[in-house]
Amino acid sequence: MRTELAVIGAGPAGLAASLAAAARGTRVALVDAATETGGQFYRQPAAGLAAGRPEALHHRWRTWERLRDGLAASSVRVLTDHHVWCVERESGGFTVHALLGPEQEEPAEVHARAVLLATGGYEHVLPFPGWTLPGVVTAGGAQAMLKGGLVVPGRRAVVAGTGPLLLPVATGLAAAGVEVAALVESTGPGRLARHGLALAGKLPEGAGYAARLLRHRVPVLARHTVVRAHGDDRLTGVTVAALDTAGRVRPGTERQLVCDTLAVGHGMLPHTDLAEGIGCGLDGLAVAVDAEQRTDVPGVWAAGESTGIGGAALALAEGHIAGCSAAAFLRGTAPDPAPAALKARTKLSSSAAALDAAYVPPAHWPEQVTDDTVVCRCEEVTAGAVRDALDLGAGDERTVKLLTRAGMGWCQGRMCAAAVAGLAGCPPSPSRRPFARPVPLGVLARQHSQEELS
Ligand SMILES: Cc1cc2nc3c(=O)[nH]c(=O)nc-3n(C[C@H](O)[C@H](O)[C@H](O)COP(=O)(O)OP(=O)(O)OC[C@H]3O[C@@H](n4cnc5c(N)ncnc54)[C@H](O)[C@@H]3O)c2cc1C
Structure with a gap:
């Protein structure tokens, strides 16, 4: 399908961004891997469970109702069950490559003039x-x-x-x-x-x-x-x-x-794979953005926890600001974010930074990790094997990976990279994964043959 703005991630940031952009006349496709919108904070019970009072498990349910009802009344095209594995630059915009459904084998593409990444974070x-x-x-x-x-x-x-x-x-x-x-x-x-x-x-x-x-x-x-x-x-x-x-x-x-x-x-770490794949710069371990939530790649915005861990309210404010900026870019107008969102972002960013500084794992946690403790679960690499690699001269995550296979499995180091870095005594480094999800070779091969035909 073709659209003006592809928003990837339907959590608080992606929902706020989609609504802001659509309200300003932009054609928006909202893409998410989950079967329902809401992201992590507003995760919804599966429809088949027929939950009587889902609000009992949530905070700030009114905000969710406002987002949900706003989305239903808007022109936003919602594409759930779309697992995005890569965003590619093409002339005049971007191609969002996704795999459909639980099997994740059927490919789908969204062509857009601009992309807004609201892919959230994952647990550490x-x-x-x-x-x-x-x-x-x-x-x-x-x-x-x-x-x-x-x-x-x-x-x-x-x-x-x-x-x-x-x-x-x-x-x-x-x-x-x-x-x-x-x-x-x-x-x-x-x-x-x-x-x-x-x-x-x-x-x-x-x-x-x-x-x-x-x-x-x-x-x-x-x-x-x-x-x-x-x-x-x-x-x-x-x-x-x-x-x-x-x-x-x-x-x-x-x-x-x-x-x-x-x-x-x-704690949590930002999802940056898609951003890194398009070439966006990072600020530490998060996607770097300016005051309008623009990344350093023209036509690409980022909001919410992919730009730093800060909670759902901050994600909503950043999403709104990003959506307004993307719409202004596409319409050739000046961005008009709500002053309340700008104020909230300033206030909540400073409390997020304080929480980040206050809540850190105990400095000497590696001392508790015995040699037989598995560190990389996908490849079953133990702390002892990582320490042997360090004794052989490995001084960073990447060299440990080459010597032990830690981080080469299904999760591509998402679970173990920070632990390996901690055992090695070096700071965690950005991931640089070419694909955000595992992709069947058949999908890649078909894409290649289509490119040759065209
Ligand atoms: C497991 C978990 C549980 C949490 N529970 C709480 C809680 O109880 N209370 C609380 O205050 N905070 C909680 N948080 C933090 C809170 O959810 C976040 O602060 C908030 O949701 C951030 O909003 P966001 O829009 O940036 O990202 P998210 O809400 O994380 O939304 C990101 C969305 O992007 C989608 N996505 C990511 N990558 C892809 C891809 N490649 N293709 C397609 N879609 C993609 C995801 O499916 C998700 O829907 C939790 C976080 C996590 C990770």
């Missing part, structure tokens, strides 16, 4: 002994099971790691009837207090979560970490321990908690 999980046991899930994964499948991952859970996402996960599981044995947060209150001024606007939200944790009697273990998950063929419990101010486990503080579920997460 660091390894520890026992983390591959059944019963250990990511914090966002537990949330996705609840919101999308209306199921709980177990009966008694520990929620652990670091970052603000642990709060809705712990309270969400508790409200759904799971006994939450503890919320284990490696960041201490002192670290948060150091960013008090920038986080002042987040206080009411934080107080709300604190009240819910109290109501559900969820014990909070601040400046603690999970050092080991136990079980033979599935999780039966975890050992937690206190951390000192340097981020080292304090000897003698270990204790065991019985649980059948461990929901663990160490």
Whole structure:
């Protein structure tokens, strides 16, 4: 199909961008891999589950209703179940290459004059002994099971790691009837207090979560970490321990908690594959954008967590600003974003930066990773193998990958790259993956033969 603006990602950023651009007379195609719009924050239960009160699992449901109803009333063409693996420049615009449906084998193309990337982020999980046991899930994964499948991952859970996402996960599981044995947060209150001024606007939200944790009697273990998950063929419990101010486990503080579920997460990382494929520059690990959310590739915008982790409200503001800018570019007019969105972006960016600085995994986490702990799950590479590669002289992720195959499997390092970098003692580097998704060779071959024919 042909359109003026292809928006990739139908989370808060992509929805706000599509609505803003369509309201300004732009023909928009909104493309997403999921079967429903909403992204991670407004993840909807599968239609077949006939959820009676889906709002019970969500915050800010009114905003979702406004987005959903606005989309239904708009001219935006919604293309769900479209897994985009690459965006290619062509004369006069771009081709968005996608694979359709759950099998992801049938190709589809969207030709657009401009592209807006709103592909969000993904979870960052660091390894520890026992983390591959059944019963250990990511914090966002537990949330996705609840919101999308209306199921709980177990009966008694520990929620652990670091970052603000642990709060809705712990309270969400508790409200759904799971006994939450503890919320284990490696960041201490002192670290948060150091960013008090920038986080002042987040206080009411934080107080709300604190009240819910109290109501559900969820014990909070601040400046603690999970050092080991136990079980033979599935999780039966975890050992937690206190951390000192340097981020080292304090000897003698270990204790065991019985649980059948461990929901663990160490923050989020931006999805940048599609942006990098088109040649967009990065700012650290996120897509670099200017004040109008334009990337450094003309005709390409980015918004939401692909440009930095900051939460759903920031994603909405950035999406709106990006949509207005893209529409203005296509119409030859001046961008007219709502002043409230500009104000919200300024305020929320500063609290996002403070949260990012406050919530960091314990500095000495690699010391807890035993040699037999699997680091790269796809290729089953252990921490011992990574350390052998380091002994052989590897000093970065890429050399470790070449020596051990860590990061060469199905997920292409999305799960293990940060862990390998941590074990190697170097900062994580940008991914540089040519395709955002695995692509069947038949699809590539057919595309090649079509190009030769044309
Ligand atoms: C698993 C998970 C659970 C979360 N749970 C919570 C929570 O409970 N509470 C909270 O406050 N915050 C939560 N967050 C964070 C919150 O979801 C984000 O702050 C917010 O959704 C960001 O909005 P976004 O539009 O930038 O991205 P997202 O909402 O992540 O939307 C991105 C969209 O892009 C689509 N996409 C990505 N790549 C492709 C591709 N190649 N092809 C096609 N489509 C693609 C995805 O399917 C997704 O729908 C969660 C995040 C994650 C990852």
